[in-house]
Amino acid sequence: GAGVSQSPSNKVTEKGKDVELRCDPISGHTALYWYRQSLGQGLEFLIYFQGNSAPDKSGLPSDRFSAERTGGSVSTLTIQRTQQEDSAVYLCASSLGGSQGLVEKLFFGSGTQLSVL
Amino acid sequence: AQSVAQPEDQVNVAEGNPLTVKCTYSVSGNPYLFWYVQYPNRGLQFLLKYITGDNLVKGSYGFEAEFNKSQTSFHLKKPSALVSDSALYFCAVRDLASNTGKLIFGQGTTLQVKP
Numbered sequence: 053g054a055g056v057s058q059s060p061s062n063k064v065t066e067k068g069k070d071v072e073l074r075c076d077p078i079s080g081h082t083a084l085y086w087y088r089q090s091l092g093q094g095l096e097f098l099i100y101f102q103g104n105s106a107p108d109k110s111g112l113p114s115d116r117f118s119a120e121r122t123g124g125s126v127s128t129l130t131i132q133r134t135q136q137e138d139s140a141v142y143l144c145a146s147s148l149g150g151s152q153g154l155v156e157k158l159f160f161g162s163g164t165q166l167s168v169l
Numbered sequence: 170a171q172s173v174a175q176p177e178d179q180v181n182v183a184e185g186n187p188l189t190v191k192c193t194y195s196v197s198g199n200p201y202l203f204w205y206v207q208y209p210n211r212g213l214q215f216l217l218k219y220i221t222g223d224n225l226v227k228g229s230y231g232f233e234a235e236f237n238k239s240q241t242s243f244h245l246k247k248p249s250a251l252v253s254d255s256a257l258y259f260c261a262v263r264d265l266a267s268n269t270g271k272l273i274f275g276q277g278t279t280l281q282v283k284p
Contacts, residue, residue, distance in 0.1 A: 085272065093209045094276035095261075095277070100270065110269075110271075110272050139232055154265070155201060157215035158213075161212065
C-alpha cells in the first residue's frame with residue numbers, strides 16, 4: 053500500500069478482554085515499530101522489529117503485551133486481560149531497515165484508539 | 170540507555186515571531202536526532218534529522234534545528250512562526266552505540282501560535 057495501515061481505527065473493549073491490533077507496513081520496509089501515545093505521556097516505545105533479528109521488546113510494559121511479525125511484513129500487537137490504563141492510541145511505524153535504515157525517517161500509521169471500559 | 174527530554178509542555182508564540190522548541194538528549198554513543206510533528210487529527214510526520222556534518226539542519230515548512238554536542242541539545246527553530254505551525258512536536262534519538270535501531274521520543278511540546 054501507499055502508507056502504513058492500522059486496523060481497527062477504534063476499539064472499545066471491556067476490562068479483562070483480549071485485543072489484537074494490526075499493522076500493515078509500507079512494502080519493502082524491514083523495520084517496524086509500535087508506540088503508545090497517552091494523554092500527557094508522549095510517545096512510549098513498545099517494541100521494534102528489524103528483519104529476521106530478534107525483536108527489541110524492552111518497551112513492553114508488562115507480560116500482558118506481546119507482538120509478532122509474520123513473514124517480515126504484517127504485525128499484530130496483542131494485549132491480554134486489558135486494563136483501563138491500557139487505554140491509549142497505539143501507533144505503528146515502519147522504515148527502511150538495516151544499517152542504512154538507522155538514518156531513515158519513520159512513516160507512521162493513523163493509529164488505533166483503544167478504550168477499555 | 171538513550172533518552173530525550175523536552176522541558177516545555179507548551180510554547181506560546183505570536184505569529185511572525187521566532188520560535189524555539191527545546192530538546193536535550195542522553196546517549197552513550199553518537200546520536201542520530203530527529204524532529205516529528207503531529208498536526209491535529211493527523212498522523213506523525215517527519216520534519217528533519219541530524220546525522221552528521223553541519224550542526225544546523227534544515228527541514229520541512231521552514232523549520233531548522235541546531236545540534237549542540239557540548240550541551241547535548243537539538244532545539245527546533247523557525248525565524249517567523251505561522252498560525253498553521255500550531256501542533257504537537259516530538260524530538261527523537263537513536264543511540265549508535267546500542268545494538269538496536271529503536272527510536273526513542275520525548276514527551277512532546279505543544280506549540281501554540283497566536284495571530
